[in-house]
Amino acid sequence: MVPPSYYVxxxxxxxxxxxxxxxxxxxxxxxxxxxxxxxxAANLNIVAFAAYLGDVTGQILVLFALAIAAAxxxxxxxxxxxxxxxxxxxDVTLPRGMRW
Amino acid sequence: MTLEPxxxxxxxxxIPLLPFAAFAVILAGSTYGDRFDLPATAxxxxxxxxxxxxxxxxxxxxxxxxxxxTPFTAAEATWTAGGAAPELTFGxxxxxxxxxxxxxxxLVATLVLVFSLYYMNGEDESGLPRYYASMTxxxxxxxxxxxxxxxxxxxxxxxxxGLCSYILIGFWYQTPSAASAAKKxxxxxxxxxxxxxxxxxxxxxxxxxxxxxxxxxLFTAAEAAIDAGDTVLGVxxxxxxTLVALLVLGGVIGKSAQFPLHTWLPDAMEGPTPVSALIHxxxxxxxxxxxxxxxxxxxxxSPTAMLVVAYVGGFTALFAATMALVMDDIKQVLAYxxxxxxxxxxxxxxxxxxxxxxxxxxxxxxxxxxxxxxxGSVIIALHHKQDMWExxxxxxxxxxxxWTFLAGALALAGIAPFSGFWSKDEALLAAxxxxxxxxxxxxxxxxxxxxxxxxxxYTMRMHALTFHGEARSEAAEEAEEGGWPVYLPxxxxxxxxxxxxxxxxxxxxxKELSGFLGASDxxxxxxxxxxxxxxxxxxxxxxxxxxxxxxxxxxxxxLLYRDADEPLKxxxxxxxxxxERRYYLDGAQTRxxxxxxxxxxxxxxxxxxxxxxxxxxxxxxxxxxxxxxLRRVQTGVVRDYAAVIAFSVVVLALLxxxxxxxx
Numbered sequence: 176m177v178p179p180s181y182y183v184x185x186x187x188x189x190x191x192x193x194x195x196x197x198x199x200x201x202x203x204x205x206x207x208x209x210x211x212x213x214x215x216a217a218n219l220n221i222v223a224f225a226a227y228l229g230d231v232t233g234q235i236l237v238l239f240a241l242a243i244a245a246a247x248x249x250x251x252x253x254x255x256x257x258x259x260x261x262x263x264x265x266d267v268t269l270p271r272g273m274r275w
Numbered sequence: 276m277t278l279e280p281x282x283x284x285x286x287x288x289x290i291p292l293l294p295f296a297a298f299a300v301i302l303a304g305s306t307y308g309d310r311f312d313l314p315a316t317a318x319x320x321x322x323x324x325x326x327x328x329x330x331x332x333x334x335x336x337x338x339x340x341x342x343x344x345t346p347f348t349a350a351e352a353t354w355t356a357g358g359a360a361p362e363l364t365f366g367x368x369x370x371x372x373x374x375x376x377x378x379x380x381x382l383v384a385t386l387v388l389v390f391s392l393y394y395m396n397g398e399d400e401s402g403l404p405r406y407y408a409s410m411t412x413x414x415x416x417x418x419x420x421x422x423x424x425x426x427x428x429x430x431x432x433x434x435x436x437g438l439c440s441y442i443l444i445g446f447w448y449q450t451p452s453a454a455s456a457a458k459k460x461x462x463x464x465x466x467x468x469x470x471x472x473x474x475x476x477x478x479x480x481x482x483x484x485x486x487x488x489x490x491x492x493l494f495t496a497a498e499a500a501i502d503a504g505d506t507v508l509g510v511x512x513x514x515x516x517t518l519v520a521l522l523v524l525g526g527v528i529g530k531s532a533q534f535p536l537h538t539w540l541p542d543a544m545e546g547p548t549p550v551s552a553l554i555h556x557x558x559x560x561x562x563x564x565x566x567x568x569x570x571x572x573x574x575x576x577s578p579t580a581m582l583v584v585a586y587v588g589g590f591t592a593l594f595a596a597t598m599a600l601v602m603d604d605i606k607q608v609l610a611y612x613x614x615x616x617x618x619x620x621x622x623x624x625x626x627x628x629x630x631x632x633x634x635x636x637x638x639x640x641x642x643x644x645x646x647x648x649x650x651g652s653v654i655i656a657l658h659h660k661q662d663m664w665e666x667x668x669x670x671x672x673x674x675x676x677x678w679t680f681l682a683g684a685l686a687l688a689g690i691a692p693f694s695g696f697w698s699k700d701e702a703l704l705a706a707x708x709x710x711x712x713x714x715x716x717x718x719x720x721x722x723x724x725x726x727x728x729x730x731x732x733y734t735m736r737m738h739a740l741t742f743h744g745e746a747r748s749e750a751a752e753e754a755e756e757g758g759w760p761v762y763l764p765x766x767x768x769x770x771x772x773x774x775x776x777x778x779x780x781x782x783x784x785x786k787e788l789s790g791f792l793g794a795s796d797x798x799x800x801x802x803x804x805x806x807x808x809x810x811x812x813x814x815x816x817x818x819x820x821x822x823x824x825x826x827x828x829x830x831x832x833x834l835l836y837r838d839a840d841e842p843l844k845x846x847x848x849x850x851x852x853x854x855e856r857r858y859y860l861d862g863a864q865t866r867x868x869x870x871x872x873x874x875x876x877x878x879x880x881x882x883x884x885x886x887x888x889x890x891x892x893x894x895x896x897x898x899x900x901x902x903x904x905l906r907r908v909q910t911g912v913v914r915d916y917a918a919v920i921a922f923s924v925v926v927l928a929l930l931x932x933x934x935x936x937x938x
Binding site: 267 | 910
């Protein structure tokens, strides 16, 4: 059996990659994909610990998280379509109206 | 005629109720404007006349049936029921004093309203419904005040009287001086009423009752507390009684226009002349003195308060009389004479002369109403001229006014056998008799005696200037007298000015009023508590001296001004200037109000604006400005938010790690 530290390290790596992408990329779709990476890094962690502890609760929790993430993606993509219609691109640095 | 006791109570209730009802009707009808003039006049005169008849019935019943127990109350109602706090009740208190006063008020009010037919309706004044509504409310309030059976109820109606006088003095409110005079009357009397209100609260807190009668009256409670040597509210009982008496006296001084709160009264001449007659003779000004008479048993418990009353009265009597010497406006002369005459009543009360005060109140009501209505008759005949130097020679043109005015003038001057002579003599007699027991009364007595020739002088000066000599203006040459609305009131009041003094002509052995009022009980009461005389015996020396002084003043006034065609007072410039400026007191009070109170208020306002508001503003400004600065954080760029969140998580993780000791 693979020791949990490997999973934790892998998950930390994926999370860091996702965070880097969120902070550096301009394309909203890419940022959304990076967010998915971060989310799934967390899911991986939960599944790993669940397997290690022999508790199935963690695995069920992840299933729920996946379903909700799918719904969230639908909402996010809907917003992107509106942004695209308004600005002709999905560059997240362009919409600046939502401020003071 | 004998009435059932219950019926007598109903009579007493109706007396104040009728004018109030008329007020309500006229108020409702006044929406019809000028078309309601005639009904308003009719309602006012009818209601007050009915009250007069009922008052006469009440007085006659009480007079012919001494066996009727007085005081009795009518329409007693509980305002706040007992429990932990003492009970407050409202009710009408009927006794000889209130019965006499009710007749005075309703009689003068009726005659004044009849005269108003000439003075107001005859001159086509606008706003007549307002006039008659105010007059009935005024009369009703005064009657309710007269019948009040406790101090709080008295205070309520005292205030209502003040309000009505404000409305009526400012009847011609479009005239700036009238509006200003109304405000002045309201504010000056309110200044005194403030003390009255504190006195009411103090009395209630100290003695737990405000009633004027019965076993639990304010007087018996105060007397018992003094006898027991109790301590109430941190002071001993006799000091508390003195305080209550002096605080109530504040309201009296304001309403009865005594020094130093007399300044509103001469200005109040801006109102229509019938209003002046009502205010001076029967209602507003009389209320103050009546209140002292009503609470005489309270004042008699405090030698200090009695002396203060006597000193205020004696000083005011002379002080106001001197100012009347130089006034050119006929109503101003009468105004100052009113102040002076109420001074005599106060002097009498302070000296223990209960009968004398009530007697003078009654006589003064009749002859002063007469003088004011006579002056009103002259003023209308001269097309609203009030300066006596534009009158003269009216004797032949206005005979009824001349003769009745003469009767009133002689009564005011204190010439026997006119009414004022008898009552003024009694007032002085009270002071002289009790000066033997209380030497401090000598000073007010001297002031009162000095005022006698002064009064006679200005009265006859006024009379001579108005009616004798040559006509000094075209209007005076063509003056014409009015019809029966003038003759009837003047005739009735003129007759009363001649005969009303005989109600208690003590030197002739007539003591009807004194006996009816049960004054000997009060004299005994004053004798017990103050060491005053328990009876007054006629002093013929005083009688002769007072009469001689009055004659001297009257003859001098008449001779000097009979043919005068220019003001003689110019010969004594510095003195007359002081008198004409009213001893600079009006100016001083105005300055006190403008420079003192107004300036002080400005300072307080500045503190409010700068300090209090400044603090409040500083709080809001800080919040606003920091909010303004902080909102820049919201850039609207989604990546910035992501960066802040990521950075914060890192910082939080580091913090938890460091503080938790994991790193």
